[in-house]
Amino acid sequence: MTPTADHIASLYDRHAPEVLRYLARRTFEPETAVDLVAETFARAVADRRRFRGRTDEELVGWIYAIARNQLTDYLRRGRVEREAMVRLGMQRRSLPDADFDRIEQLIDLQGVRDEVAAALDELTEPQRHVLRLRVLEEQSYVELAARLGTSEQTARARVSRALRALRATPTFIRLGEERCA
Amino acid sequence: MPDEHPHDDLRNLTVLREIGVDLRAAAAREDQHEANLILRARRLRHRRRFAIAGFAVSAIVAAVAIGPGLNEDGMPRLDAVASARAALSPAGDVVHLVMSGGPVQPDGRPQRIAITEGRRTVALQGRRIEQWMADRPQRFRTRTSTETPDGRPLGYLESGQAADGRGWELKSWNGSLRVSSRAAPDGIDLTGAGAPDAASAVELLLREKRFVDRGTTTLEGRQVRELVADHAGGSNGQGGFTADTRLRYFVDEASGEPVRIDSYFRPPLNFAPDVSAAERARITSQNSSYVLSARLTVVRYERVPIPQADPEIFQVPDAPEHGPGR
Numbered sequence: 389m390t391p392t393a394d395h396i397a398s399l400y401d402r403h404a405p406e407v408l409r410y411l412a413r414r415t416f417e418p419e420t421a422v423d424l425v426a427e428t429f430a431r432a433v434a435d436r437r438r439f440r441g442r443t444d445e446e447l448v449g450w451i452y453a454i455a456r457n458q459l460t461d462y463l464r465r466g467r468v469e470r471e472a473m474v475r476l477g478m479q480r481r482s483l484p485d486a487d488f489d490r491i492e493q494l495i496d497l498q499g500v501r502d503e504v505a506a507a508l509d510e511l512t513e514p515q516r517h518v519l520r521l522r523v524l525e526e527q528s529y530v531e532l533a534a535r536l537g538t539s540e541q542t543a544r545a546r547v548s549r550a551l552r553a554l555r556a557t558p559t560f561i562r563l564g565e566e567r568c569a
Numbered sequence: 570m571p572d573e574h575p576h577d578d579l580r581n582l583t584v585l586r587e588i589g590v591d592l593r594a595a596a597a598r599e600d601q602h603e604a605n606l607i608l609r610a611r612r613l614r615h616r617r618r619f620a621i622a623g624f625a626v627s628a629i630v631a632a633v634a635i636g637p638g639l640n641e642d643g644m645p646r647l648d649a650v651a652s653a654r655a656a657l658s659p660a661g662d663v664v665h666l667v668m669s670g671g672p673v674q675p676d677g678r679p680q681r682i683a684i685t686e687g688r689r690t691v692a693l694q695g696r697r698i699e700q701w702m703a704d705r706p707q708r709f710r711t712r713t714s715t716e717t718p719d720g721r722p723l724g725y726l727e728s729g730q731a732a733d734g735r736g737w738e739l740k741s742w743n744g745s746l747r748v749s750s751r752a753a754p755d756g757i758d759l760t761g762a763g764a765p766d767a768a769s770a771v772e773l774l775l776r777e778k779r780f781v782d783r784g785t786t787t788l789e790g791r792q793v794r795e796l797v798a799d800h801a802g803g804s805n806g807q808g809g810f811t812a813d814t815r816l817r818y819f820v821d822e823a824s825g826e827p828v829r830i831d832s833y834f835r836p837p838l839n840f841a842p843d844v845s846a847a848e849r850a851r852i853t854s855q856n857s858s859y860v861l862s863a864r865l866t867v868v869r870y871e872r873v874p875i876p877q878a879d880p881e882i883f884q885v886p887d888a889p890e891h892g893p894g895r
Contacts, residue, residue, distance in 0.1 A: 393596035394810065394849070398842050400592050405579035426588045433596050444842060474690050474718070475683040476595035477672060478588075487582045494579070 389442055393433045396447070400429050403448055407455050409494060414459055416500060418491035419483050423468040426481065428455045430472035507559040515550035522547045590836070594675060597837050598862075601802075601811045649782045649794040652825025653818065654775040656870075657768070659704040663878040666768055666827065667869035668698045675836070675860045683718075684726060684740075690718050692742065694726070698865065700768050701882050703875065706732050708883035709769070715742065729883065737885045748885055767830045767865050771818050774798045785822055793819040793828050802835070803850050810850035812837060815859050827867045833859035 404425055411428075412421035432451050439450050462468055470480065483491075508516050521527050521535060533543040554560055579585065657664060671694060672680040682694040695714030702709045710729035717723050724741035731737070738747045774780060780796040787793070796818040802811040817831040835857040840849050 392846075393599035394593075394837060394846075395842065397589075397593045397596035397837070398840050400589055401580070401839055402842075404585050404589065405582075408579055408582075408585065422584050422588075425585070426592075429588075429592055430595070433592065433599060471690055474681070474693075475685055476599070477674075477680040477682055478591045478595050479674065479678070479680075481584050481587045481591070484583050487584045490578070490582060 389439075391436050391439060391447055393436060396429065396432045396436060396451075399444070399448065399451065403451065404429065407452070408491070410452070411455060411459060412491050412495050415462065416495055418488050418495070420462065420468060421491065422483055422487075423470070423480065424455065424458050424462060426478065427468060427470055427473055428458050430470075430476050430478055431458070434472040434475050503559060507554055507557045510557040510559060511550065511553055514546075515553055518543075518546045519550045519554065589839070590675070593839070594836050594860075597812045597834065601814075601834070649820065649822070649825065650775070650778070650780050650796060653780070653794075653796055653820045653827070654825075656820065656825040657702075657772045657775060657827060659702050659872075661705065662703070662872040662874055663882065664700075664702045665869070665871045665873060666698075666700045666702075666867055668700070668768070668830075668865040669696055669868050670863070670865040671696050671698070672863045673861055677861070684715065692716065692723050692726070692740075693718060693720070695722075701878075702768075702772070703878075703883060706734075708732055710882055711769075715740075727886070729885075731883055731885050735885055739886055746886065767816075767832060767863065768827070770832075771816060771827075771830055774800075774816065780816075780818060786819075788819050788828060791828065792822040794822050794825075795819055802854065803847070810837075810846040810853075812857075813854050813859075814862075826870050829867060830863075830865045831861060832863045834862050836860050 407428060408421055408425045411424045412418060415421050415424070428451065431454050435454075439447060441447055441450060458468070473480070508519070511519075518532070518536070521532055522529075527535065529540045529543050529547075532547070533540040536543055536546070538546075672682055674680045679696065683690040684692040684694060692715040695716050697714040699712045700709065708730055710727065712725045712727045715723045715726050727737075727739040727741070729737050734750075736749045739745070779798040779800075781798070783795040783797050785792060786795050798816045798818070800814045800816070802813045812834040814835075815833040817833070819828040819830075820826060821828055835853055837849065837853050838857055840852075844852075
C-alpha cells in the first residue's frame, strides 16, 4: 500500500517523541536531534511511494529505518541534510530554551559526562593528556605536535590510539550498550 | 541507562508541536496535489469540450459583461463576476499576465517550493510568474522564474499547450524539454504548491460560475471588487482526504481586470490513525479555519489582439542551450 501523506502526518504525533528520544541519545545534541526528527518525517511523506509494507506497524518500522539512515548520514557527514524539508516547503524550527533543557535532561548529558570521566580514569595519563588537548582544547594536529614535541603524524597516531583505548574501557563499552539498547 | 522521562513528557515540547503543524500542512498539500493529478485528466476533457463551444460562450460572456441591469437605487449595476470573466477570457485575444508572489507559510513568510530530480533539489520556484492564454484553439504558456537552492537566479520553468494540443515542459537551466502528445494539465491546484496555476484555476472557476461577489473593498489604495469561490475537499479515494480551499480574487472595480489572487486552505486537524478519511474531512471542514497558502499580485495585465501577438508564443519551443536561462 502507498500511505497517504496525511496518514504519515497522523503517525507523527504518536511516534515523534520516541524518534526524538532515539536520535537525541545517539547524537547528544538537542538541536541536531530535532532537525533529524523533522527531516525523518518529511522524508517519509516525500518518499511514501517507496513504502512496500502493508500495516501500520511496518510503516512505523519504515520510519525508524529512515531515522537510522538519517543518523548514519549525519554521523558520516557531520551535518543534517534537509532535502525533504526543502522539497515539502518546510522551514527549520528553532529550539526554545525550555525545549533544549528538556531534551538535555532526556539525553542525561551530566550522566554522559560522568561516564566519560570515569572511562578517562581508566586510561594512562599520557592518553588522557593527548585527548584533553585534542578534544577539550580543540587543538589542531599541528598545534598538538608542537605541544608534544613530535611530528604531526605521530600526534595523529597518539590521538587515535588514545581514542581506541577509550572505546575499549569497560565503562565506555557498557555506556555504548545501554545507549544503543 | 533507564529513561526517567516517559515519552508523553516530550509531547509538550513546543518545537515538536510546531514541526507537527508544518508537517500536517505539507502533507495536506501533497495529498491535495495528488488528488489534483487525478482530477486534471477529467478537467482536460471538459476543457476540450468547452473549446469547441468557445466562440459562442465568449460572445455570451461579453454580452453579459456589458448588460448592466439596475441596482436598488435604479442605477446601472456592474456585474463584477461577469466583468472579471470577460477580462480573463481570451475571447480571440491573447491575455498576458505577469504576477509576483507565490506560496506562503501559515505565518505569512514566503514558502519556497523545491524542484527536484530524483531525491535531489535542483532549483527553487521563484516569485515571478508570467502567463499567456488564448482560445480557439485553447493555448497557454506559463513561465515561472527559478533560483538555485541558495537563492541565486537560475532561469525559468515553463509549461504550455500548443495549438495542436501538444503539451510541453521546459527547464531552461539544463535545456530539458519534454513534449507530450497530451496537452499540459489544466491548473486547479489551489493550495499553494501549484501557485503558477492560480490564474488558470481562477479562469476555470469563473467559467463554472463558482465565484460570489463580496462587494467593494480597498486594496493598497485601489478600489477593487472581492470575488470568492470555495472548493470543497473530501476523501481522495486513497485513504486520505483533500482540504477545503478558497480563492479570493480581487479585480479592478471599474474594468474587472485582475489585481490579486489569494488562496486559502483548511489545515488538517490532528486525528488518531483509525479515524476514516471521510470523517477527517468532515471534522476538518467544520472546525479548521482557513489559512492563507498563496498570494499572487498581478503586476501587469494586457490583452493583445492575435494578429499583433508573437506567433511563437504558443509554439512548442526549441530546447535552449544549457546554462542560465534567458
